[in-house]
Amino acid sequence: MPQRSEGSAMVPTSLVQRIARQALVTFRQPPHAFHDKHQQLLSLVRQARAADLKLLPPGCGSPPCRGTPPVTYMHICETEQFSMGVFLLKSGARIPLHDHPDMHGVLKVLYGKLRVSCFDSLDRQAAHSRPQVGAMLRSVLRSSAEYTDSSEPCVLEPDRDNLHQIDAVDGPAAFLDVLAPPYDPDGGRDCHYFRVLQGPEPREPNGREVWLMEIAQPVSFWCGTEAYLGPEVRL
Template sequence: MTKLSSVQSLYDLCKKTFTSSSSGTVVSPQAIRTLCSLLDTIVPADVGLRDQGGSEDERGYGFFGNRQSLRSARWAKPINYLNIFENECFSIAIFCLPTSSVIPLHDHPGMTVFSKMLYGSMHVKGYDWEDPSYSQQSGRPEESSLRLAKLSVDNVLSATCPTSILYPTTGGNLHSFTAITSCAVLDVFSPPYSNAADRVCTYYNDYPYSSFSNTEQHISQNDEEGDYAWLEKIKTPDDLYILQGRYMGPVIQP
């Protein structure tokens, strides 16, 4: 009997676990533990990657920065996105980040996301919206207000870390990545982003809680101001350079 590849086993388990594309789908704690246990066993070779070992070719692959002025653009490697599988219920993908690259603060509306570091290390900073919702006037003509969020994650992740999970309202649903070394992360999204279902990725700037002098006291006495930030929606950053790469790992049999 032929042994299933790790990627095929992951697909089969995701198909069993995520049976509905609804953002309200409830996944049992046992199913979450089972999926995390499988993700924890996956290594770069299982998905057709070579562990970079902290070294990489620093030659550029494209202009990164102000595309309107090539003089000010710098030659840099892109973030590579490798799509393994996607349907209306879940998606499986890999993000490969060169050293010092950043995926800015963004959200995952109505989504649960499982992330397993394959190699290298990255800093993750994540927030969750404060409930009840509080807004603050920004004074910017293009944006009427900012929204209060609480810091949930501020850690460095590496391949030795267990799979991390963010949920629709907890666990750092709004997060940013900064690659400390060349690194890769395997993600499972359920449900995936979808314009038709109004699950659209939105980017944000974050500002310290104390940035606005007219801020009312919305935090509890047991919390520190540093645990909170005001988040402001922004357009997709011009210097975010993500390239659709070619997945070279084992083929999935749906």
């Protein structure tokens, strides 16, 4: 859909604007209307490329220097229904195994290659309680796959693929991230980190049970910020 700019000229609405508007509609919908709206959102997200957000892939280079964040985040927009931004991973960087309490999510690689390893909790009551460091969570390794900018989006649901680990493979990588609703520590939607205690590591065959232990945020991981310079989003 075109939008009017100064001087009454009509210019095309950017893809990132359309994704944001569709996310707003999707996550406002009652449950019976969610599926169709979610499919429309995925249809838009799968089209996203680095150029749509004015991102320039950096050279492969070497792993991040000591003292620089391995991962940075570009904030695009946030409402009560969803948040949207871009994560940029330096070569060799990892976003450790973490959860998304009662949240939906869509991840779309914009450049580079990512390995995404997804786990499901086998104890729903524990998964929906407030975890504590040292708590154990019986889970299953649901999938471990590599994604590029030509891959389908990686989709997570409140009870499926909700815990995942993200690794940059063979160089730097970036992905568009849509989460609904946004993280809200005061509302019980904080991010918790986990370590595989017993069972397969993320690269081993899928479908096997694992024990995860909640841990504090790993000291090797922290996230900086970068300015978003892509098309403006208005909601």
